[in-house]
Amino acid sequence: MKIKTFSIGGIHPEENKLTHEVATKVAPLPQQAIFPLSQHIGAPATPVVQKGDKVKVGTLLADAGGFVSAPIHSSVSGTVAKIDTAIDATGYRKPVIIVDVEGDEWEESIDRSETLELVKDHPELTPEEIVTRIKAAGVVGMGGACFPTFIKLTPPPTAKAECVIINAVECEPYITADYRLMMEHADEILVGLELLMKGAKVTKGYIGIETNKPAAIDLLTRKCAEAFRASEYQVEVVPLAQQYPQGGEKQLVDAVINRQVPAPPAIPVNVGAIVQNVGTSFAVYQAVMKHKPLFERYTTVTGKRLQNPGNYLVRMGTPMQMLIDLCGGMPDGDNKLLAGGPMMGKALTSTEVPICKGTNSVTILSGDDARRKEPQPCIRCAKCVGACPMGLEPYLLAKLSAFKNWERAEGEDITSCIECGSCQFTCPAHRPLLDNIRQGKQTVMGIIRSRAAKK
Numbered sequence: 001m002k003i004k005t006f007s008i009g010g011i012h013p014e015e016n017k018l019t020h021e022v023a024t025k026v027a028p029l030p031q032q033a034i035f036p037l038s039q040h041i042g043a044p045a046t047p048v049v050q051k052g053d054k055v056k057v058g059t060l061l062a063d064a065g066g067f068v069s070a071p072i073h074s075s076v077s078g079t080v081a082k083i084d085t086a087i088d089a090t091g092y093r094k095p096v097i098i099v100d101v102e103g104d105e106w107e108e109s110i111d112r113s114e115t116l117e118l119v120k121d122h123p124e125l126t127p128e129e130i131v132t133r134i135k136a137a138g139v140v141g142m143g144g145a146c147f148p149t150f151i152k153l154t155p156p157p158t159a160k161a162e163c164v165i166i167n168a169v170e171c172e173p174y175i176t177a178d179y180r181l182m183m184e185h186a187d188e189i190l191v192g193l194e195l196l197m198k199g200a201k202v203t204k205g206y207i208g209i210e211t212n213k214p215a216a217i218d219l220l221t222r223k224c225a226e227a228f229r230a231s232e233y234q235v236e237v238v239p240l241a242q243q244y245p246q247g248g249e250k251q252l253v254d255a256v257i258n259r260q261v262p263a264p265p266a267i268p269v270n271v272g273a274i275v276q277n278v279g280t281s282f283a284v285y286q287a288v289m290k291h292k293p294l295f296e297r298y299t300t301v302t303g304k305r306l307q308n309p310g311n312y313l314v315r316m317g318t319p320m321q322m323l324i325d326l327c328g329g330m331p332d333g334d335n336k337l338l339a340g341g342p343m344m345g346k347a348l349t350s351t352e353v354p355i356c357k358g359t360n361s362v363t364i365l366s367g368d369d370a371r372r373k374e375p376q377p378c379i380r381c382a383k384c385v386g387a388c389p390m391g392l393e394p395y396l397l398a399k400l401s402a403f404k405n406w407e408r409a410e411g412e413d414i415t416s417c418i419e420c421g422s423c424q425f426t427c428p429a430h431r432p433l434l435d436n437i438r439q440g441k442q443t444v445m446g447i448i449r450s451r452a453a454k455k
Contacts, residue, residue: 003211005241006251007260009389011422013244013343015212018302019176024184024311027326029104033076033317034354035061035097036088040138040146042068047097053080058107058293061097064135070148070357071138075295075315078102089339089346089353096354099317110292116187117289119194130199130288137287138294138357142279143167143178143247144340146358149280153199155269162272163204164196165256166281168220169240169247171210172341175361177298178278180311182209182216185282190220190227190235192281195288197233200274205235206256207278212242244343245420249275251389263416279360299323299355303364305331314355320362321351336370338363343421376429384423384433390416394423398433401440410444417441 037044045062049055055074062072078101085093106112119125135150155161166189170178182189197205207224209217221237228235238256240246249268250261252275259271268275276284279298286292295316302309307328314323320337324330330351338345339353340361355362384394392413400409417437424434 003239003241004255005243005246006254006389008391009387009422010243010245011387011426012242013173013425016173016304017176017212018174018304019300019309019311020179022176022180022310024180024298024313027312027314027318027323029076029101029315030318030322031101032081033074033099033101033315034086034319035072035074035099035317036086036354036356037062037065037072037095037097038088039072039316039356039358040070040140040148042066042070042148044095045069045072047083049080049097051080051082054078055080055099056105056107058110058295060293068148068151070140071136071293072097073138073293073295074099075317076101077105087350087353089348089356089359091349111290117191119191119198122289125195125198125288127199127201130195133288133291134199134284137283137292139280139283139287140294140357141277142283142297142357142360143277144344144358144360149276149284152269152274152276153196155274159269160272161200161202161269161274163202163206163257163274164193164200165252165273165275166193166205166207166278167247167249167252167275168207168209168216168278169252170213171242171244171246172343172361174302174363175300175341176302177300177311177360179213179216181279181282181298182213182220186219186223187227188285189278189281190223191289192283192285193235194227194231194233195284196274196276196281202274203233205233207235207237208240208246208252208256209237210240210242210246245389245418245422248389248418248420250418263413294357297355297357297359299359300361300363301327302361303331303366304369305333305366306364307331316355316357318355319352320348320355323355323362324351324364331364331366333367334370336365338365342369343425344419373430375431378429378431381428383426383428387422387426389420389422390418392417394433394437395431397440398431398436401436401443406440406444406447409440410447414441414444415448
């Protein structure tokens, strides 16, 4: 078995996969569900309901607000309490729709049976119909980026897709939601992959999994042999070395098909690859085969001092405090609450932030892990350079950002940073490299957009 990996940089943080073998439980319904209108990259969704409206599970709450956008569906049944603002994962108050929960009545169009639907049994599923259903269901990238899935399946004329790569790496420490999903719904994931391949009009697929998940590699290898034995589609499970950030899109493309994605605005499809998270593949199956909009997801709730960490199937809009309570409550002492993992997750200011489409983990760092070490002067060791998977010079980009030298920062390819945190993790002087680079990257991208708008 040949084990592959990406060609530049990378680190090996402690795994802390505390919930690896904890079976997924269904989280209870909240009393009130909060639906942010920006659960995806692009324009916020536009409300189509008003205060006092009755909704069911699966009812459209807000439609896509532009081409790069996605609709939002209710995960609960009840009454729209208000359209207001609330604090989301960014720490700012953003527009939301709030629903008071009353029972659990689903839209009748949703197929709630556990019967596995196969693509071969549905000749009506043309590539166009698949993309239409995915778009209508509000499916976005479930790994955290939340890019609308239908857009990836309809690349520009200048790019031609040759394969679909399923990102089942889950290299971020602590998080096990994707692993549990693979172990519990492998068949549906493979049908979802076939739908993605058919929608993208390609016949080659890959599933990249790190070698710290041998059971998932064995299970999906066996399932692929069965599912695609007499099929026009060729699917290969690719074992990948345990190395962070193996799950980054560009790193995954490099590892799986040995092609390097150029600097932005280039994307994986420019080298022939469409990358989708394993959770997205499952959501695509449910959207296309079961007419089920994206309103719930697998989420890990974890932390070293958490009493009962676990994996949950959670309805969107559920406040994180509910999940923390299910796991024994917030530990005593200093804690840092993250939406996501410790490398790329966002620190939160409130436990009432709701679960959204991209929330793969609620992580609680406690004690020393919750506190930053005092930054010291740079010792010029270049460890950040060696760790950067994009071949950048993080110490330089951080300095340019701190001094607001935007022109040179752009010239040094600051927009190529994938914000993986490898530089900051490896810095022996505890410099806030990623913090400065992230601010600089946002500023430079704004300058580029402004310049393009004037042309």
